[in-house]
Every structure is written in C-alpha cells, then in structure tokens.
Amino acid sequence: MxxxxxxxxxxxxxxxxxxxxxxxxxxxxxxxxxxxxxxxxxxxxxxxxxxxxxxxxxxxxxxxxxxxxxxxxxxxxxxxxxxxxxxxxxxxxxxxxxxxxxxxxxxxxxxxxxxxxxxxxxxxxxxxxxxxxxxxxxxxxxxxxxxxxxxxxxxRLLPEVLGNEESHQRDSFSTGFLEHPHYTRPADFRGMKVPDVLTSGNHRLIDEWREKESLKRTYERRPDLLENIELTSDQKKWLREFENQKK
CATH class of the missing domain: 3.40.1280.10 (SPOUT methyltransferase, trefoil knot domain)
Structure with missing residues (x-):
C-alpha cells in the first residue's frame, strides 16, 4: 500500500x-x-x-x-x-x-x-x-x-485502481503521443457518424487507425512532443501525409 x-x-x-x-x-x-x-x-x-x-x-x-x-x-x-x-x-x-x-x-x-x-x-x-x-x-x-x-x-496509476490496466497505458503522454479520438453509441448521431473502421470488427485496422490518429493529434496540437520521439517508418510516412495536407 x-x-x-x-x-x-x-x-x-x-x-x-x-x-x-x-x-x-x-x-x-x-x-x-x-x-x-x-x-x-x-x-x-x-x-x-x-x-x-x-x-x-x-x-x-x-x-x-x-x-x-x-x-x-x-x-x-x-x-x-x-x-x-x-x-x-x-x-x-x-x-x-x-x-x-x-x-x-x-x-x-x-x-x-x-x-x-x-x-x-x-x-x-x-x-x-x-x-x-x-x-x-x-x-x-x-x-x-x-x-x-x-x-x-x-x-490512478497504482495497480488495480482503474480496474483495466490498459486504461492508463493508452493515456495521453504515457505513449509519448496525445491520445486518439474516442467514440461511443450511437454510431450515427444527428448525421455525425463514427468512423467505419471502428465498427468493422477488424482489430488490426482499428489499432492502426488509433495509432495514426494519435500521431495526427500530436502533430496538430503538440508538435513539440515529436522532437523527443523516435518514429517508426509507418509513423514517418503518416507524418509526411499530414505535412502535405497542411500545405
């Protein structure tokens, strides 16, 4: 304790x-x-x-x-x-x-x-x-x-406090990046729809989407954080995408 x-x-x-x-x-x-x-x-x-x-x-x-x-x-x-x-x-x-x-x-x-x-x-x-x-x-x-x-x-980081160990492992800053967007029911609210990938059931694609969105949010809101992170080849490719979209 x-x-x-x-x-x-x-x-x-x-x-x-x-x-x-x-x-x-x-x-x-x-x-x-x-x-x-x-x-x-x-x-x-x-x-x-x-x-x-x-x-x-x-x-x-x-x-x-x-x-x-x-x-x-x-x-x-x-x-x-x-x-x-x-x-x-x-x-x-x-x-x-x-x-x-x-x-x-x-x-x-x-x-x-x-x-x-x-x-x-x-x-x-x-x-x-x-x-x-x-x-x-x-x-x-x-x-x-x-x-x-x-x-x-x-x-909140102490064992068993949050109940789910992944709850804080995916938090903003725990991975170095800001956290990805979250959605819940209904899938269509006033014409605003949840991204299709999240309802697809394909966990590999969901994990990839979350990683990419986490990087995008960090790039847009806290680019200073990226200075201290060694990016993977996929993350570098996504970052070039974001930079081109900004031009």
Missing part, C-alpha cells in the same frame, strides 16, 4: 477531492492511505505561528523551518520510512508530467509540502525536500491545488 502524507495549513481543502471518485475508491481498496496533517500543530511557540518576516527585508512572510522539519521527522518515524519522497509544491519546481507521475507511482511513501505566503525558508529545500514540482508556469495562492493534481495523477 502506498502511503501519502500531506502537510498543509488548510486540511479541509482535501476532503472533497480525496473523498470522491477514483481517489476515494483507491483508499477503499487499500491501494493508498492518505494522511492530511496541519503542520501548524508542530509549531513550537504558544501562538502556533509558522511564518516570520524575511531576513534582509521585503514583502510577504516566509514559512519557518522548524514546523516543517519536525512534521517530516514525525511522519518518517510514524511510517517507519527512512527515505520517503518529500515533494515541495512551488513555482520554481520541475514541471510535473506523466513520466514523473509514473516514477512516483512506484514509491511506497510520498510526503507533500504545501506552502503559503511568500515562500519557504531555504533550509527546507536544502535539507528536507527531495523533489520540487510545479503544475505550470503560473502562481497559485498555495501548494494545495498542485498537490491534489500530482496525487490524482499518481494514484
């Missing part, structure tokens, strides 16, 4: 997300155990303050190291985990992607740190954190939403 701890000043933000849909199902199946901790509880002063003014002056407040250090030490001891991945959500972090989600899904213990205010004391980064992640080039009011996004992307 994967253990996920989240350090936050707003634990209530996670109730709806972790208590619904696939994330709830994963906990019920004991694929994952969530533990949401208000790290204010670890502050060592009577007022339970977790932030202070930055040395050198400047706007905003900075999260103090002591509550975070003590909270992480407590979680490690409680889980008897010596080397959890400790993930700091921050704008300066590496942009989260499917490859990182797949890597994190192999871990036994993840600790997420959600900050607020102007930033973190640098000693938290230097001596506690193993990974810094961002969900995009923009700034949020705190790390909670980012943590929810990363947790969702990781937990």
């Amino acid at each position: 994967m253990k996920i701890d989240v350090l936050t000043l707003f634990p209530e933000m996670f109730e709806g997300v972790l208590g619904s849909s696939i994330l709830k199902k994963a906990a019920e199946q004991k694929a994952v155990d969530y533990h949401i901790v208000n790290f204010r509880e670890f502050a060592d002063n009577k007022h339970k303050t977790v932030d202070d003014y930055p040395y050198g002056g400047g706007a905003g407040m900075v999260l103090k190291p002591q509550p975070i250090f003590d909270a992480v030490d407590h979680l490690k001891e409680q889980a008897q985990s010596t080397k959890p991945r400790v993930i700091l959500l921050c704008p300066q972090g590496k942009t989260h992607n499917q490859k990182i989600a797949e890597e994190l899904a192999k871990e036994e213990h993840l600790i997420f740190i959600c900050g607020h205010y102007e930033g973190y004391d640098e000693r938290i980064r230097d001596h506690v954190v193993t990974d810094e992640l961002s969900i995009g080039d923009y700034v949020l009011t705190g790390g909670e939403l980012g943590a929810m996004v990363v947790i969702d992307s990781v937990v």
Whole structure:
C-alpha cells in the first residue's frame, strides 16, 4: 500500500477531492492511505505561528523551518520510512508530467509540502525536500491545488485502481503521443457518424487507425512532443501525409 502524507495549513481543502471518485475508491481498496496533517500543530511557540518576516527585508512572510522539519521527522518515524519522497509544491519546481507521475507511482511513501505566503525558508529545500514540482508556469495562492493534481495523477496509476490496466497505458503522454479520438453509441448521431473502421470488427485496422490518429493529434496540437520521439517508418510516412495536407 502506498502511503501519502500531506502537510498543509488548510486540511479541509482535501476532503472533497480525496473523498470522491477514483481517489476515494483507491483508499477503499487499500491501494493508498492518505494522511492530511496541519503542520501548524508542530509549531513550537504558544501562538502556533509558522511564518516570520524575511531576513534582509521585503514583502510577504516566509514559512519557518522548524514546523516543517519536525512534521517530516514525525511522519518518517510514524511510517517507519527512512527515505520517503518529500515533494515541495512551488513555482520554481520541475514541471510535473506523466513520466514523473509514473516514477512516483512506484514509491511506497510520498510526503507533500504545501506552502503559503511568500515562500519557504531555504533550509527546507536544502535539507528536507527531495523533489520540487510545479503544475505550470503560473502562481497559485498555495501548494494545495498542485498537490491534489500530482496525487490524482499518481494514484490512478497504482495497480488495480482503474480496474483495466490498459486504461492508463493508452493515456495521453504515457505513449509519448496525445491520445486518439474516442467514440461511443450511437454510431450515427444527428448525421455525425463514427468512423467505419471502428465498427468493422477488424482489430488490426482499428489499432492502426488509433495509432495514426494519435500521431495526427500530436502533430496538430503538440508538435513539440515529436522532437523527443523516435518514429517508426509507418509513423514517418503518416507524418509526411499530414505535412502535405497542411500545405
């Protein structure tokens, strides 16, 4: 079972997300155990303050190291985990992607740190954190939403969570390409028909159609992804088709 701890000043933000849909199902199946901790509880002063003014002056407040250090030490001891991945959500972090989600899904213990205010004391980064992640080039009011996004992307990859192993293996980015189009019943809706190949029953042709459409969608919407993919001879031929159609 994967253990996920989240350090936050707003634990209530996670109730709806972790208590619904696939994330709830994963906990019920004991694929994952969530533990949401208000790290204010670890502050060592009577007022339970977790932030202070930055040395050198400047706007905003900075999260103090002591509550975070003590909270992480407590979680490690409680889980008897010596080397959890400790993930700091921050704008300066590496942009989260499917490859990182797949890597994190192999871990036994993840600790997420959600900050607020102007930033973190640098000693938290230097001596506690193993990974810094961002969900995009923009700034949020705190790390909670980012943590929810990363947790969702990781937990859905755990064995048996989605029920069908192929569900995530064909996801966008898992193969390097964007996912192919999907259709369901009825085959003819208001004159808009499902491609004939999908109702043909010929699985070889269906697989080929899906692969080609996946490449086409990637070429049209995220051509930058193709720079890092070694294409097959068929894929190179299809790509030339798309380029000629564009001219």
